[in-house]
Amino acid sequence: MTMTADTAVAAAPRGRRPVSRGLVTVLVALVGLFAAGFLVAPSSVSSGAIQSMLPFASVLAIVALGQTLVVMQGGIDLSVPGSVSLVIVIITHEAYGDDSKVLPAALAALVVALLVGVVNGFLIGRLGLNAIVATLGTNALLYAAVLAVSGGTPRQTTDLLANIAGGTSFGIPNAVYFAVAATALTTLLVKRTVAGRRFEAVGSNGRAAWATGLKVQRHRAGGYVAAQSLYWLGGLLLAGILNKPTAYQGDAYLLASVAAVVLGGTSLLGGRGNLVATALAALFLTQLDQFVLALGVNFAVKTLVQAAAFAIGVALYTIDWGALRKKLSGGRTPVPATP
C-alpha cells in the first residue's frame, strides 16, 4: 500500500525500547540486597558464599524461565517438581557410577521431558483444561514415574556430571554459563523469531490472535513443551551440583519458580514475558535466602521474608499506586466514566 510522499506526516519516532518495569524493579532489589549484605551481613556476600549460591541461583533461573513461558500463556505449571525430580532420578539411577552412561541417560530424560510437555500442551492447549488441574495431574503421574525409577532412594551423582555442572571455569561456576546461555537463547527465541513474537501475542490476547489468523492452540501447547526442556536442563545441572540428590529434589522449585516469574513482572494473566528479569529475580530470591541465613534468623523468618517479597512483588504491579497516593493525600479522584 503505497502513499504519495507528501501525504505522509513525520514518521512516528522509532523510540527506544523501554526497559521493562520488572527488570528495573529486580535490579533495584538486587542492588539493595547486596548493599544490605555488605552493611549488615558481610558473610552473605563473601566470595565463598557467592560461589556456593550461584549454582543454585542458576538452576532456579533456568527452571523459572520455563515457568515464565507457561505463565506468558496465562497458565501455571504445577508439574515443575515432578519434572525436575524425574530428570534427576533418571540421570542418577540410569547412569549410576558410570560416566559413559551420562549422555544416553540425559537424552532419555530429554525425550521423557518433551513427551510430558506434549501431554501438558495437549491437555491445556487443545482440550482446554484448566492449567492447574492438568499439571496437578501430570505432576502426580511424574512422581509415580520418579518412584518407579528410583524406589524413593537417593543415589550419588557421577563424577562427570559433578565436574560439568558443579565445577568452575575462569573462577565462575559452570552452572552460571548454562543459565546465561539459557536466558539468552530463550530471550532470542521469544523476542527475535517469528514464532516467539506470535507466542507472545497469543499469550497477550488469544481472541485477537485467533482473529488475526494465528494458530492459537499450537502456540499455547508449545509453551509447555519449551518449558519442559528448560526443566530438563535445570534438573540435569542440579543432579550434578548436588552430591546425592533426593527423589524429591524438585519440590523446592515450584513456589520459587512462580515467585521468580511474578517478581520479574510477568503477569499471571499472561502476555509479555520478562525473561531476563525472571532470571535475575531467581538470583535475588536465592541471595535473599543467603542473606537471611547470614543474619542468623531461623527458617520461619526466612519463609516469612519470602512471602513478603512475593506479596510485595505482586502488589507492585497490580495496585494502581498513583491513584492510591492521590486518594490518600485527600485529592478527589475523578470517577471514571463507564460508557
Added chain:
Amino acid sequence: MTEDTTTVVAESTMVLTGISKNYDGVAALSDVSLDIRPGEVHALLGENGAGKSTLMGVASGTTAPDNGTITVRGQLIERLTPGDATRLGIAIVHQHPAVLPDMTVAENIRVAVPAEFLGKADEQAVTMRAMLDDVGSSAHLDDRVGALSVAQRHLLELAKALVVSPSLLILDEPTAPLGPESVDLLFERVRRAASHGTAVVYITHRLAEVRELAQRVTVLRDGKLRGSAAVDSITDDELLALIVGRQLESTFPPKHAVEEADHQLLSVSHLDGHGFSDVSFSAHRGEIIGVSGIVGNGQSALLRALAGLEPFSGSVSIGTAEHSSKDLRRYSAYLPADRHAEGLMMTLSVRENAAISALKKFKSGLFLNRRKETDGVGRELSSLAVKTASQETVVSALSGGNQQKVVLARALLSEPAILVADEPTQGVDVGARAEIYRILREVSSNGVPIVVASSDAKELEGLCDRVLVMSRGSVVDTFEGDDVSEERLIHSAVRATGHTKQQASSTSAASSTRVGRFLQGDYAPVLILALVMLALGAYVLAHNSRYLSAFNITSVMTSCAALGFIALGQTVALLIGGIDLSVGPLAGFLVVIGSFFLNADKAFTAMLLGLVLMASAAAGVGAINGSLIRYAKFTPVASTLAAYIALQGLSFLLRDSPGGTISADVTGLIKTKIGPVPVSFILLVVVAFAMEYALRYTPWGLKIRAVGSNEESSRRVGVRVDRTVILAYVVCSLFVFLGSIVLLSQLGIGDPTQGVGYTLSSITAVVLGGTSLLGGRGTFIGTLLGAGLIVQVLNATVFLNLSQSWQYFFQGALIVAAAVIYSQVRGARTVV
C-alpha cells in the same frame, strides 16, 4: 400498586427533566426531558448512539446523570441506585439479558426476583412455571440457562421483569431475537401490563412496532430530544424526518467510478451461517460493499464468517479462487467492532501490534530484523498518520482513533486478500474518521475487496458503492450507486417486517429431556464416582477380606473427614470462580495453634480459648485472601500463594519442631465412634448435605454461584460482588478450621511440617466431584465423594500391596481422566 384514591388525574410515573450526561467530554445526552405516564406505552426512537439506552440507564439507576432531576410519582429522587429502582417498582429488560449461564432457569429467577413475588417455597415452582408460560417460554425450569437460545433468554428476562408487577417497565429492543409468535405474545403482555396501569417505555427501531403498540413516541438524535408526539398525530414520514438528518461530520473520498474493464473481484453466494442466511452479493474491483441494518440483525455474524472466524456454508470467491473458512481466517484482515477484546494485544507496543501479521516480511535469515521491522511499521504508521509518542508506546495508551489505525496498519502490512471491517469508526474522533475513509478507499482501489458493516447509515452512504440491508439475518434490500442514501437505508431497515428464522424460538425445548438434563447437570459426576467407588471396593475386597474390617473402616473414614472438610472449603472457593492454594498450610498452622492450648494440663477455658483463636485465625486468613483479590487486584493464585508461603513461615515461627502433645481427652472426644463409624465422618456427611441444600436453596448459595457464573450479570441483578467473594474465602477457611480439628486428633501433636499436602489433594477431590474451575457449577456432594475416592484409592494400594508409586499414579490418572471426561461431556467452553 396502591393508588391514591383522591387524585383524579393520573400522576406521572416518572418525570425526567433536563437530563445531561457526558462520557469523556462527549455528550451522550444533553438536556433531555421525558414524561412517562401510567397505563401508556411510550416508544423511544432513534438511531444507534442517539442516547436511548443511556437515558434508560438513568431511569433505572445504573447510570448517574451529570445534570437534571428524576421524579418518581411526584417525589424528587436525589440519587437513584439500581436497588432503589427495584424498590420503586422499576423493571428493565436489557438488550443483552443479565442472565447467569451456569444456573438453571429457576435459579436465575430466584436470584433476581425478591422472594415475596414467588410465594411460599412449595408454591415457587408453580409460580415460576406460570411466569414462563405467561411469556410463551418453553424452557424447562431445570434447564441450564447457558444452553438456552438467545430468544429463550430474552423471554426469561421478560418474565423476571413482569412478575414483580412493575410500575415502570422498560424494554430495550425486545423483539430483535424473537420469532413472530413470541413477538405477538410479547405485545399482548405489554398491552395487558399497560392496561393494569404500568407505564411502559419501549425502545425500538421499527416504526411498525411503534404503530402497533405505543400511544406516545419520543425521538432522540445525537443525545438531544428531537420531538415527542402522540402516535396517532404523526406520520411515518414525519417520524423518519426526526430520526435522520444528522449533521454531516466527516468528509468522504470520491466514490469508485465503474469502468468497463473492471472485473468482478468478490463473489459471495448463498452464504448460510449462525445468525444469517442465504446472503449473496458480488463486488467489482474498486468497490466498497456496505452492510446496513439495525444492530444485531446478522451483520456482525456475516462479517465474522467472511473473516473466517465462524463456519459457513455456501461459497466465497476472491478473484478466481474459492476460499474456505480456514483460508479466509489466514488471508483476510478483520477489523473487529470490539477492538479491545478481539483487535489489539493491549499490553504490547504499537510496533508489536502492527507487525504481528506480517512478521515474515521482516526476517533476515532466521531472525527478525529490527531495522526492517521498524522501517516497515514506521512507513505504514506514518502513511496512516497514526499519532503515537513512539513505536514502542503501549497500544492501550493511544486514543480510540489511533488504536483503530494500528489495527488498520496491521491489516495493510499483511497484504490481505479481503478486508472486513465491523464498525470501523466506532469510538473514533471526527478527524480520524475522514482519514480512515480515505485509507479504505485507497486500499479498495488497489484491488482489495472491502466489506464494511456500520450502524451509521450516513457513513455507509458516504463510503460505500453498494449496500446490503439486513434484517433478522437476511438481506432485505440492496442499493447501488446513487440509490445509496441514508434515508433509503433507514427506511428499508425500520420498515422490514421479516422475522428471524424460526430456529430462534424453538431450539431449546426439544432437546431438553430428563436424561439429557441429568447428564448436563451437576449430579452426573456423583453417580459416576459412586459407581467407581463401589467397583474399586468390590475389587479390593475380593483380594483382601480384611478390607472391610472395623479398624480399616474407622481409619479410612477419619482420613476422609479431615480431607473432606478442607475440600468442602475448597469447593466454595472454586464455585466463586477462584481457588485457594493456602488451605493446606492453613490446616497445619491451625493445628500448631491448637497444640498450645489443647494439652492435658490446660483448663477447659484455655481449651475453649484455643478453639476460638483457631477459628479467628482461619477467618482472618480468609478475609485477607478475599480482600487481596478484590481490593488489591491479586489473582486468586497470587493471593493464596502468598498466604501459602507465609502460613508455613508462621507455623515454624510458633514451633520449629514437633511439640505440644494434644490431650488424650480431646483426641478421644474427636475420635468418638458409633460402631466403626467416627462421629467426625457422620458430621462431615451431614455438613456436606446441609451445604448442598444451602447452595441450591438459600440466597447465599445462589449468590455464590451467580458471582462464579458471571460477575457482571450478578452485579446487574443486584448481588454485592465484593462482599460475596470475601465471605466465600472466609467460609472456605472456616471449613479448613473444621478439617484441622480432625487432623489435630490424627496427629496428636503440633507439627509445623504437616498439612501442606491438603492443598493439592483438596483440589483433586473437588475436581473429581465435578466442580468447574471456571466457577458457578459444582456440588458439595460430589466433593464429598471425591475426597472419599482419594482416601479409598490410597487405602486400596496398601491392601493390594502396591508400591507408593501406584498411589501417585492413581491420583494423577484420576484427576486427568476426570478433568478430560467432564470437559468433554459438558462440551468444553471455547478454548480461545
